[in-house]
Amino acid sequence: MVYRRTQQVVKRLAARRSAILVAARDAAIEGGMSAVQIAPVAARANVAAGTVYRYFPSKAELISELIVDVSRDELAAIRRAADAAPGPSSALAAAVTTIAVHIVSHRKLAWGILAEPVDVDVSESRLACRRDIAGEIELRIAAAVRAGHLPAQDTALAATALLGALHESLVGPLAPANLDDPIKLRDAVQTTTLLALRAVGVMDARARGLVVQSVLPALPAKMAIGA
Amino acid sequence: MVYRRTQQVVKRLAARRSAILVAARDAAIEGGMSAVQIAPVAARANVAAGTVYRYFPSKAELISELIVDVSRDELAAIRRAADAAPGPSSALAAAVTTIAVHIVSHRKLAWGILAEPVDVDVSESRLACRRDIAGEIELRIAAAVRAGHLPAQDTALAATALLGALHESLVGPLAPANLDDPIKLRDAVQTTTLLALRAVGVMDARARGLVVQSVLPALPAKMAIGA
C-alpha cells in the first residue's frame, strides 16, 4: 500500500461530509424535506451528485442523519431551558416555550422533520426523534404532577397532544399568517403555550404567569422588542 | 347530431364517476393518500386508467373532490352532534368527541386528508376543508366563551391547536398502540377530549363530566361495550 490518508485529507473529508449535511439542512429550512434532493444538495455543497454517495449510502441515510442532528440540538435546548427553571411547573413552561420558539424559527424545517412525508423511509429516525422530545416533555409533566401542581393523568398522551397542538397552531396550514411580524409571533407563542399548559391542567391564572415568565427570556432579542 | 345521452347512460356515467371516487376513498382508507394512484384506483373501480381521465381532468382534481366529500360528511356529523347538546360547553365537548371518534375510525384516511403530503397540489381544497372544521370548533368555543363558561381567548388559534392535539395523539406516529382494542380506544378518546377541553379553559372537574357525557353516546356500539 503506497497511499495513506494524511491528516489534511482526513480533515477535508470530514469537512465535505459536514458541508453536505449543512447543505441538506439549509435546503430543508428553505423548502422543506421535498427540497432535499440529491442533485440540489450536491450543488449547494459544491460537489457532484455522485460524491454524496461516497459519504452517505443513500438519501434515506442522509435525511436520517439530518433529522438526528436537528433533533439532538432541539432536545439539548429544551433540557437547558427546563433545567434552568426554578420549579417543575416553570420547567414545563420553559420546555414548551422553547419548542414553540424553535418551531416558529424554522417552520419549514420543523414541518419537514416532524410530519412532511418523504419518499424514502426515514420513519425510524423520525420516530425516535419525536419520541425523545415527547419523552422529555412527559418527564416534565410527570414532575409537575408529582409536585402536586397538576392533576394525575396519562403523561405520555398528554405530551403527545401537547406537541401536536404546538405544531398545528404554529406551523400547520391554519397557523396564523404574518408570523414574520415579531409582535404577532410573540403573541402566537404565548397563546399557544398558555393553551398547552392549560391542557395538562395548569390553572388559568397560574398558567398566564408562567407563560410571561418563560416566553420573554426564550425569544431572540429582535422578537422580544415588542414587549 | 344523431346521438343523445339517454337516461340510462346518464345514470351509468354517474355511477361510474361515483365508483371511481369510492375506489379512491377506499384506497385512502387502506393505505393513505400515497395509495391513491391512478392505476390501482382504476383497477378497483373496474375501469381502465384512461377512463379515470374521462371523469376527472387530473389526479389532483380527483383527490380534491375526495377531500371535499369526506370533509363535508365530517362537518355534518360534527354539527349534528353539537346541535343536539343541551348547552354551549356540552356542544363543544360533543363536537370534539365526534372528531376524535371519526379520526380513530379511519386513521389512515384522516392522516391522508389532514396532513399527509401528496405529490399533487391539493393544498387549496385541503386547506378549505381544514378551515371549515376548525371554523366550526371555533364557533363552539366562542359560544362557550360568550356563555361565560370559558375565559376570553383567541378562538381561532385555540381551535387550531385543539385539532392538532387530537390528530397528533390519535393518529400521529406517537399515538398509543393497540387502538384496535375498544377499551383502550375509548380511553384514548376520553383522555384526549379531556385534554382538549382543559386546553381551552374548561375546569378539570367540569371537563371530566362533559367528557363522560359526550363520549359514550358518540362511540359506535362495539366500542362502548367496555363501559
Next chain:
DNA sequence: ATTGGCTCTGAATAGGTGTTCACTTCTTCT
C-alpha cells in the same frame, strides 16, 4: 517523476407514476 490507489465527476441508467392518444367498443338515431 512515476506508480498505485483513492476520490470525484456527471452523464447514463433505472424505476415509478401521471397522462396521452390511436384504436376498439358501445350507444343512439335514421
Next chain:
DNA sequence: AGAAGAAGTGAACACCTATTCAGAGCCAAT
C-alpha cells in the same frame, strides 16, 4: 342494418429523481 359519435381501453410516453459507474483527477510514497 348502417352511420355517426360518444365512451372505454391500455400500451406508450413523459417526467422526475435516486442511484450507478467508467473514466478523470488527485494524493502519497518511492
